[in-house]
Amino acid sequence: MTTSDKQACCSCGADSTAGAPSGTVAAASAGRYILYAVILLAAWYGLYHSLAAIAGWITYSLLHLTRGAHLSSAVEFFIFETPKVLMLLTLVVFGVGIVRSYFSPERTRKLLAGRREFTGNILAALLGVVTPFCSCSAVPLFIGFVTAGIPLGVTFSFLVSAPMVNEIALALLFGLFGWKVAAIYMGTGLLVAIVAGMVIGRLHMEKHVEEWVYQTVVGEAVVGTMTWKQRVRYGLDAVRDIVKKVWLFIALGIAIGAGIHGYVPEGFLASFMGKGAWWSVPLAVLLGVPMYSNAAGIIPIVQALLGKGAALGTVLAFMMSVIGLSLPEAIILRNVLKVRLIVVFFSVVAVGILIVGYLFNVIM
Amino acid sequence: MKKIQILGTGCPKCKALMANAEAAAKESGVEYSLEKVTAISEIMKFGVMMTPGLVINGEVKVVGKVPTVAEIKEMLK
Numbered sequence: 001m002t003t004s005d006k007q008a009c010c011s012c013g014a015d016s017t018a019g020a021p022s023g024t025v026a027a028a029s030a031g032r033y034i035l036y037a038v039i040l041l042a043a044w045y046g047l048y049h050s051l052a053a054i055a056g057w058i059t060y061s062l063l064h065l066t067r068g069a070h071l072s073s074a075v076e077f078f079i080f081e082t083p084k085v086l087m088l089l090t091l092v093v094f095g096v097g098i099v100r101s102y103f104s105p106e107r108t109r110k111l112l113a114g115r116r117e118f119t120g121n122i123l124a125a126l127l128g129v130v131t132p133f134c135s136c137s138a139v140p141l142f143i144g145f146v147t148a149g150i151p152l153g154v155t156f157s158f159l160v161s162a163p164m165v166n167e168i169a170l171a172l173l174f175g176l177f178g179w180k181v182a183a184i185y186m187g188t189g190l191l192v193a194i195v196a197g198m199v200i201g202r203l204h205m206e207k208h209v210e211e212w213v214y215q216t217v218v219g220e221a222v223v224g225t226m227t228w229k230q231r232v233r234y235g236l237d238a239v240r241d242i243v244k245k246v247w248l249f250i251a252l253g254i255a256i257g258a259g260i261h262g263y264v265p266e267g268f269l270a271s272f273m274g275k276g277a278w279w280s281v282p283l284a285v286l287l288g289v290p291m292y293s294n295a296a297g298i299i300p301i302v303q304a305l306l307g308k309g310a311a312l313g314t315v316l317a318f319m320m321s322v323i324g325l326s327l328p329e330a331i332i333l334r335n336v337l338k339v340r341l342i343v344v345f346f347s348v349v350a351v352g353i354l355i356v357g358y359l360f361n362v363i364m
Numbered sequence: 365m366k367k368i369q370i371l372g373t374g375c376p377k378c379k380a381l382m383a384n385a386e387a388a389a390k391e392s393g394v395e396y397s398l399e400k401v402t403a404i405s406e407i408m409k410f411g412v413m414m415t416p417g418l419v420i421n422g423e424v425k426v427v428g429k430v431p432t433v434a435e436i437k438e439m440l441k
Contacts, residue, residue: 141414147408212405216408219409
């Protein structure tokens, strides 16, 4: 459309909306969205980078706490970290929400159908990161995948990466430790998912899936595409849902972290969570399996532990096993898997996490 | 007559969808029947892999999220 046409349409007055091609209207609202996005991002950035100063001001000028005291250290940590983590969470959950609006379990199922080992496992692990997933979808998803002809091992690669390599964990790791640690977590998480899936696939445990699963008739739900407005709404809904669910865990996690930060002496944890203690990694994994926390609550604790001398490998292993393997998940999966397969599933993933833990204690 | 089915295994979102759907149906004044489908084998027949799901007259309208009362009213037209 040429500029002269545009001017002619605009000067048509009352007729201009009727005559204007949908292109200009869409472009105008897209432009508005982008403007809002830029303004909000700039505001977010400004506030985020002022948090440290604000926390310091509140602790020392407003509350008149003495510098260097354990309590002030803990309080300043809490006042700084809580809004920081919440802001980070909001941004990342929104961003990932937009990405996820392009994916759905139905679409992933189609993408993975008929894939073989290796490429299937890699694709499944990657899709696990971006496909919307919650504990409520574990069972239907498993049934849907298996009946679509997706190999058991490939399905498991998805089931490992979906809960473990989640955006909350990555957001918080990125915000608290920098992009390198976040990238490491994502990389090793994907690796564990891929390898665990391949191992389970090789074990040919199809007989340990409840028989009725293969008998299930699965329909084809036609899911339409979303407009940009719907995607933004999806992202905002995701932020509201997740923040509502986890803000208390975050506050508690940070409070515990603040306590550790303010009161535990430096290097205290190095003795039993440091590199030297070879048994710290298996212990961390064993402790993590029965524990269930969402990523939000565990990461502030992780930060405090690292700050006091715990080794990175041990802490990563702990975090992965808390988030990735949980008793509630095992119970839910009992609906579709026989006990032996659940045990094998958890064991293979636990071993994978163990190896990651050791690897990092050795490298770092 | 609109046949409204809520697909879900009992999570809080499923209950919220049920409430919204009931409110929307009442407000729009259409004749309707409201049914909750909780058996996984039945839910899978619709091809829904993430609960909750909203089905109107056999057509899957929403998967995996809770639409507002206004949105459901639109779908009931």
